[in-house]
Amino acid sequence: MLSSYLPILFQLVLAGGFACALLVLTHVLGPRRSTAVKLSPFECGVDILDEAHHRFSVKFYLVAMLFILFDIEAIFFYPWAVIYRDFLSEGLFLLIEMGAFCGVLVAGFIYIWRKGVLEWA
Amino acid sequence: MESLIPVGLTDLQGVYPALNLAVAGIVILLLDAFFPMRSKLLSAWITLIALHLSFTCGLHRLTSGMDETFFHGAVRMDPFTHAFTVIICLASTLAVLSAPKYLRLRDCHYAEYYALILFSVSGMLLFSAAEELIMLFLALETMSIPVYCLVAFTRDNEYSTEASMKYFVMGAFATGFMVYGVALLYGSAGSGYFADLPRGAASSPGLFYSGMTLVLIGFLFKIAAVPFNMWTPDAYEGAPTPVTTFMAEAVKAAPFSGMIKLLIVAFGFSQAVHLWMPAFIGIAILTMVVGNMVALVQTDMKRMLGYSSIAHSGYILVGIVASVKLNSSEALASVLYYLFIYVLMNAGAFGILILFSHKNKDTNAIDDLVGLGRERPWAAAFMGIYTLSLTGIPPLGGFFGKFYIFSYAIKAGLTPLVIVAILTSVMSAFYYLKIIVAMYFREPSDPQHPAAFSYEGYSVFLIAMLCFTAFGVIYFGIFPKTPLTLARLAAASLIPAP
Numbered sequence: 092m093l094s095s096y097l098p099i100l101f102q103l104v105l106a107g108g109f110a111c112a113l114l115v116l117t118h119v120l121g122p123r124r125s126t127a128v129k130l131s132p133f134e135c136g137v138d139i140l141d142e143a144h145h146r147f148s149v150k151f152y153l154v155a156m157l158f159i160l161f162d163i164e165a166i167f168f169y170p171w172a173v174i175y176r177d178f179l180s181e182g183l184f185l186l187i188e189m190g191a192f193c194g195v196l197v198a199g200f201i202y203i204w205r206k207g208v209l210e211w212a
Numbered sequence: 213m214e215s216l217i218p219v220g221l222t223d224l225q226g227v228y229p230a231l232n233l234a235v236a237g238i239v240i241l242l243l244d245a246f247f248p249m250r251s252k253l254l255s256a257w258i259t260l261i262a263l264h265l266s267f268t269c270g271l272h273r274l275t276s277g278m279d280e281t282f283f284h285g286a287v288r289m290d291p292f293t294h295a296f297t298v299i300i301c302l303a304s305t306l307a308v309l310s311a312p313k314y315l316r317l318r319d320c321h322y323a324e325y326y327a328l329i330l331f332s333v334s335g336m337l338l339f340s341a342a343e344e345l346i347m348l349f350l351a352l353e354t355m356s357i358p359v360y361c362l363v364a365f366t367r368d369n370e371y372s373t374e375a376s377m378k379y380f381v382m383g384a385f386a387t388g389f390m391v392y393g394v395a396l397l398y399g400s401a402g403s404g405y406f407a408d409l410p411r412g413a414a415s416s417p418g419l420f421y422s423g424m425t426l427v428l429i430g431f432l433f434k435i436a437a438v439p440f441n442m443w444t445p446d447a448y449e450g451a452p453t454p455v456t457t458f459m460a461e462a463v464k465a466a467p468f469s470g471m472i473k474l475l476i477v478a479f480g481f482s483q484a485v486h487l488w489m490p491a492f493i494g495i496a497i498l499t500m501v502v503g504n505m506v507a508l509v510q511t512d513m514k515r516m517l518g519y520s521s522i523a524h525s526g527y528i529l530v531g532i533v534a535s536v537k538l539n540s541s542e543a544l545a546s547v548l549y550y551l552f553i554y555v556l557m558n559a560g561a562f563g564i565l566i567l568f569s570h571k572n573k574d575t576n577a578i579d580d581l582v583g584l585g586r587e588r589p590w591a592a593a594f595m596g597i598y599t600l601s602l603t604g605i606p607p608l609g610g611f612f613g614k615f616y617i618f619s620y621a622i623k624a625g626l627t628p629l630v631i632v633a634i635l636t637s638v639m640s641a642f643y644y645l646k647i648i649v650a651m652y653f654r655e656p657s658d659p660q661h662p663a664a665f666s667y668e669g670y671s672v673f674l675i676a677m678l679c680f681t682a683f684g685v686i687y688f689g690i691f692p693k694t695p696l697t698l699a700r701l702a703a704a705s706l707i708p709a710p
Contacts, residue, residue, distance in 0.1 A: 198238050205245030
């Protein structure tokens, strides 16, 4: 049964070997002509404007975090919506189940709203 | 077209203890969002009531011997689960009782603390009930994620955030092991139900045994067995003390429940036992030796109790190995009894630390306790009871816990293991007694020192918790009949009498 996984192992070895071979070969074969310009850091070919380490407002992280949370929750709606029609015969069960799911979601939403997370000013 | 997996009201009633806590958690969050109050005692009371309801429900079901499966077999509510419901609810109640004083001193007494505890506990209760791999994994995460947040609860404290980060990274790593193992087990057996897993060992042993190893490694991380223990002392030291209390008891007991169930139901057939038993014996020895040895040199109480909790995991592992080897529910009952007593004495020891914590400084170092016996005789006496019980001095509960486990281990023919266990518990006496020596027999070098023993802030909750644990350690040590009978009832559901 394990033998059916052999191609995957083969592909892994091939991919890893190819990557390693390329790295080694560029080191061995490639000519090295470093100049000051070549060694300096650059942004898309433009001269450096300023430091990359900026401080972001903590609000930014909050928004990012909430986005990911609610985004992932939203993914659960899709499979539900796709199969909903097929199970109409089962009565209201699916609808109630999604209602409970949304209820928890809305509770979380109300919580962050009341806590002032959505006031970005 | 396949039909739906039916979920009805009976299923929801079946997981009532967990559901009740989750709903209470949401209620606390919403209440706090709409009616923010300065005192968070309302949230504390709601939490205590919810925990109490789950506790009594668990106790009632345990005595009535309810044994049913719900959610299409994914959740099984058997006496074993009820027993853990009782232990975990008790442990969390103790952690909640110790919280208000400490959090008020640190200016972070938020309602979220209680909500997070409730969410975590609801995961734990499902953890001991899970009979299916996905359910097990979901419950594990529901349990762990709130704890990561709780460790960082004193947000301005850099130790706290550092501990949380470490704990999170290590925990996520362990979870990775577990998920991989779950995938392999499912791949070999074609089903996630524990009872179906042995089928996988017959059809594709390679997948099955690697999956088993990975899942068990995930569990050993959670119970902090050596060599998977490195997160424990840091996380225990950095976390706010009430959270450490919660971690050292509830977060410790819950993975044991899941692991015991998995070991007996899914990996209980002889080929698998032959594989994991020697490994577990080795890990138990390592855990006891390393945990106790490193605890010897600690000067910080929280770190020391962290290592001692590692060592106690080792004793419990001895009990698990013995009960599987003997295939006896009596031996498993001794493990449950030990966990119950461990919860009481550990909570008490942390409670004393909280009692003397101050606005700017915790009283954590062993040297901080010098002279406590003269200044605060009652607190010192309580601390003495907890430490003597942790050492295993009769007639306290800790002694009988160890005694039952070791005697069953000898019956199972694990004499070398028991010799190591007894030697290491003698070693542990050294560092536990160090606390007693500091409290009673050492003169404070600094005459101003006794000021450290003033009570800053006052909490009836904390006093109640200390009295209850001290009483419990003595009472259930001298009269172990009630908890032991209940534990036997619980263990018999997992290992039926031959």
